[in-house]
Amino acid sequence: MAQSFETSTVHFGLDQETVNRSKTTPIYQTSVFSFKNLEELEAHYTGERAYLYTRMGNPNTDELGQAVAQLENAQAGVASSSGISAIMAGVLAVCKTGDHLIASEDVYGGTYHFLQNQLLDMGITVSFVDFSSPVEMEKAITEKTKLLFSESITNPFLRVEDLRAMVKLAQKHNLVTMIDNTFATPYLVQPIELGIDLVAHSATKYNGGHSDVTAGVMVGSSSLIEKVRQKVVSWGANVSPFEAWLACRGIKTLALRMEKQCDNAAKLADYFRQHPAVEKVFFPKGVSEKGNGAMVTIELQPDVDMNRFFSSLTWIKIVPSLAGVETTVSYPIATSHRSLPEEQQKKLGITEHVVRISVGIEKFDDIKLAFENALEFAKK
Ligand SMILES: Cc1ncc(COP(=O)(O)O)c(C=O)c1O
Missing domain, CATH: 3.40.640.10 (Type I PLP-dependent aspartate aminotransferase-like (Major domain))
Structure with missing residues (x-):
């Protein structure tokens, strides 16, 4: 029997039992599953x-x-x-x-x-x-x-x-x-x-x-x-x-991304260690033979203007999250650790000069240049 238009607008679709061998798992965008009996x-x-x-x-x-x-x-x-x-x-x-x-x-x-x-x-x-x-x-x-x-x-x-x-x-x-x-x-x-x-x-x-x-x-x-x-x-x-x-x-690309991001992060930590505007570099040691993670935290010297630093990072965005393929920076005191009591922030060392960097998959020289320019510009 032909279905009414109204009924047809909701009863369509492939017979799921005959659709198989899809290379990737289909998205089961359904809130519920049906039963024949x-x-x-x-x-x-x-x-x-x-x-x-x-x-x-x-x-x-x-x-x-x-x-x-x-x-x-x-x-x-x-x-x-x-x-x-x-x-x-x-x-x-x-x-x-x-x-x-x-x-x-x-x-x-x-x-x-x-x-x-x-x-x-x-x-x-x-x-x-x-x-x-x-x-x-x-x-x-x-x-x-x-x-x-x-x-x-x-x-x-x-x-x-x-x-x-x-x-x-x-x-x-x-x-x-x-x-x-x-x-x-x-x-x-x-x-x-x-x-x-x-x-x-x-x-x-x-x-x-x-x-x-x-x-x-x-x-x-x-x-x-x-x-x-x-x-x-x-x-x-x-x-x-x-x-x-x-x-x-x-x-599916976790290993590839991590390999590149860990490598870029290690190089960036080395670069910051010799930079006069950087007071402290936090980058782990001995995490794994494959790398030490793709996050680098730095504490900048008190004479760095933080507003100028963040706003002159050009393509490196301020992002209160981490781990994307793009290099991003976050400001823990204003975002991820904002809700900590002040004395806890102080105890842990989360100050106005702490910046957390999530290192991406870009070419390392481009990442380095972006930070180099921002640090130069932000010196008071
Ligand atoms: C280490 C860590 N655990 C857990 C979370 C919370 O994750 P979600 O935002 O997915 O709830 C975050 C978020 O930034 C995080 O950095």
């Missing part, structure tokens, strides 16, 4: 059919979780709407009301804000500790402590966390460990291999790699990830299929 519907609940409703699971979001799990050598992974939601789901999968967690004091400002302000409402308390001191970490452990949280390379001063020491301490006190591996990526560091339980990513950053995605991923053991997945589903923190698809596409 009640047996098929039932098959979902007995585990024979994977997908029912996108908030609960979708091929693209699963692909992202699995891709990162594979790169991190983890049993399982779950994608979420952002790096922060991955961290939220991970924390809530481990900690309940009355529990306590210990976090490194130099984590990303948004994470600090979440841990400091949101968890308290749920009756979960947090101690921020200097993770470079195992003694301080151990002192902070109470009988309510459940979780140790840090970043493999910290933000913005790029301190390399001693993951083995963290695991040792956690095993002694029966704690879960969680690492945000956003800056290092599994190209450089694989925390699961060192015994870390949960690894979080802002896929918004290097996984996506092109500043066009907001997504997160948490990986770990199947049993822990199942708990994290329940939080993502129940709190509606799922990522959209399109964003997951973009992040997966980005991952």
